[in-house]
Amino acid sequence: MLSFTDLFVTSLLAAAGLGSALPPRIGTTVINQDQSSFLNGRTTLKQVRNPRPHKAFNGARATYRTYLKHGVPAPEYIKTAIAHIDNEQEEAIARIKRDTGSAAAVPINEVDIAYVTPVTVGTPPQTLMLDLDTGSSDLWVFSSLTPSSQVRGQEIYSPAKSSTSKLLSGHTWSIRYGDGSGSRGTVYTDNFTIGGLEVESQAVQTAQEVSSSFTQEQSLDGLVGLGFSTLNTVRPSSQLTFFDNARPKLDEEVFTADLKYHATGSYDFGFIDRAKYTGNITYTPVQQSPGYWTHSLSGYAVGSGAFQSTQIQGISDTGTTLLYLPTAIVTAYYRQVQGAQNSQYYGGYVFPCSSTLPTFTFGIEGARFTIPASYINYTRISPTSSTCYGGLQSSSGLGINIFGDVALKAAFVVFSGTNPPRIGFGTKPLAS
Numbered sequence: 001m002l003s004f005t006d007l008f009v010t011s012l013l014a015a016a017g018l019g020s021a022l023p024p025r026i027g028t029t030v031i032n033q034d035q036s037s038f039l040n041g042r043t044t045l046k047q048v049r050n051p052r053p054h055k056a057f058n059g060a061r062a063t064y065r066t067y068l069k070h071g072v073p074a075p076e077y078i079k080t081a082i083a084h085i086d087n088e089q090e091e092a093i094a095r096i097k098r099d100t101g102s103a104a105a106v107p108i109n110e111v112d113i114a115y116v117t118p119v120t121v122g123t124p125p126q127t128l129m130l131d132l133d134t135g136s137s138d139l140w141v142f143s144s145l146t147p148s149s150q151v152r153g154q155e156i157y158s159p160a161k162s163s164t165s166k167l168l169s170g171h172t173w174s175i176r177y178g179d180g181s182g183s184r185g186t187v188y189t190d191n192f193t194i195g196g197l198e199v200e201s202q203a204v205q206t207a208q209e210v211s212s213s214f215t216q217e218q219s220l221d222g223l224v225g226l227g228f229s230t231l232n233t234v235r236p237s238s239q240l241t242f243f244d245n246a247r248p249k250l251d252e253e254v255f256t257a258d259l260k261y262h263a264t265g266s267y268d269f270g271f272i273d274r275a276k277y278t279g280n281i282t283y284t285p286v287q288q289s290p291g292y293w294t295h296s297l298s299g300y301a302v303g304s305g306a307f308q309s310t311q312i313q314g315i316s317d318t319g320t321t322l323l324y325l326p327t328a329i330v331t332a333y334y335r336q337v338q339g340a341q342n343s344q345y346y347g348g349y350v351f352p353c354s355s356t357l358p359t360f361t362f363g364i365e366g367a368r369f370t371i372p373a374s375y376i377n378y379t380r381i382s383p384t385s386s387t388c389y390g391g392l393q394s395s396s397g398l399g400i401n402i403f404g405d406v407a408l409k410a411a412f413v414v415f416s417g418t419n420p421p422r423i424g425f426g427t428k429p430l431a432s
């Protein structure tokens with residue numbers, strides 16, 4: 001069962017070979033989502049190994065990781081909620097195994113925990129699966145310097161096996177998380193490629209220590225930070241992100257995210273693919289300080305209710321799974337869901353899986369984007385539980401609203417590195 005989205009990489013030329021309407025242009029790159037075309041025998045596409053196994057999904061863990069990422073200590077009840085959900089999942093899986101005698105029958109929910117994208121580092125190329133994360137600005141990887149006790153199935157980058165790696169002497173990096181743990185290490189520069197777009201001297205931050213939450217996440221070999229370079233943690237001199245390094249080669253100073261519900265999506269660098277949205281893109285200004293893609297929503301609506309005009313400032317973060325908004329909005333939403341409650345036990349808003357959920361609409365300037373109800377039904381607590389964990393949660397403990405994947409999946413999103421920067425949202429057909 002594929003719980004992770006696997007993305008297939010190709011150059012734009014390869015995409016054109018697949019019937020894309022776009023003419024090939026220098027410096028443009030597409031990470032193509034068309035897995036079926038690949039399976040139809042195209043050899044120009046780079047095949048990606050199957051996603052590795054990972055822990056059954058746990059909504060409280062997604063919320064916990066969001067606290068960690070933003071350097072906020074997670075409340076104790078969220079930690080115990082993770083254990084409650086893990087236990088329920090183990091019990092349910094044990095029951096199913098007894099019933100059927102086959103582990104393959106376990107209906108592990110297919111959920112969009114994170115989107116991983118294949119990249120290559122070094123000469124000859126070493127392939128890693130990284131999370132493209134607009135909510136951070138470090139490009140760090142599991143490496144030959146990471147103690148083996150902290151590596152559990154991840155692929156690693158070995159600078160010694162690359163003829164183009166160079167130690168960036170005297171430079172280190174360190175990211176502290178909300179639980180006091182952290183990731184840190186040294187820095188190399190090396191060739192780095194995403195979908196045929198190559199940067200020849202990209203700072204690749206090699207981990208000498210990774211926090212346990214990353215060790216547990218077998219499917220991720222590291223992150224590609226796509227926030228602004230001001231957030232980069234390399235010292236004494238901070239390093240540019242992949243996007244900033246690639247920028248001079250790009251036709252347009254943009255990258256786009258077309259994330260999909262329970263399916264393979266795509267990131268494009270250097271162009272805006274007209275085939276991926278309808279109508280016009282609506283742009284809104286981005287406040288670049290301290291380095292997130294910070295912008296405002298112009299309001300919201302619950303289901304078919306009236307649109308409430310109100311400025312909601314937050315960050316568009318492809319590296320966060322769920323949508324975190326002010327408590328008043330979240331309670332207004334779950335008031336429309338029979339039996340919903342903010343559960344300390346499960347670490348967030350949950351509801352009976354049999355309830356009916358409304359959609360959630362957000363505004364970008366005058367445009368409206370509707371998140372289908374199914375996206376907000378994040379996952380069943382366990383395969384046999386009748387309780388479901390919400391994809392919309394309160395941001396009150398985080399101190400920041402986060403427009404994570406639950407919201408970003410509902411649009412075609414343009415991250416525009418123009419001066420001043422801006423972010424654009426386009427309408428696209430949504431599967432639910």
Ligand SMILES: *[C@@H]1O[C@H](CO)[C@@H](O)[C@H](O)[C@H]1NC(C)=O
Binds near residue numbers: 124191200
């Ligand atoms: C890496 O960059 C060098 C130039 O620094 C180039 O000659 C070489 O072909 C590149 N390697 C790969 C695998 O692209």
Ligand SMILES: *[C@@H]1O[C@H](CO)[C@@H](O)[C@H](O)[C@H]1NC(C)=O
Binds near residue numbers: 279280
């Ligand atoms: C898109 O923008 C163009 C130019 O501003 C305008 O003429 C057109 O009516 C817009 N289309 C839609 C669907 O809003």
Ligand SMILES: *[C@@H]1O[C@H](CO)[C@@H](O)[C@H](O)[C@H]1NC(C)=O
Binds near residue numbers: 353357380388
């Ligand atoms: C939520 O999703 C589960 C599958 O994960 C499904 O069985 C259930 O009916 C859904 N509930 C709602 C309210 O959409």
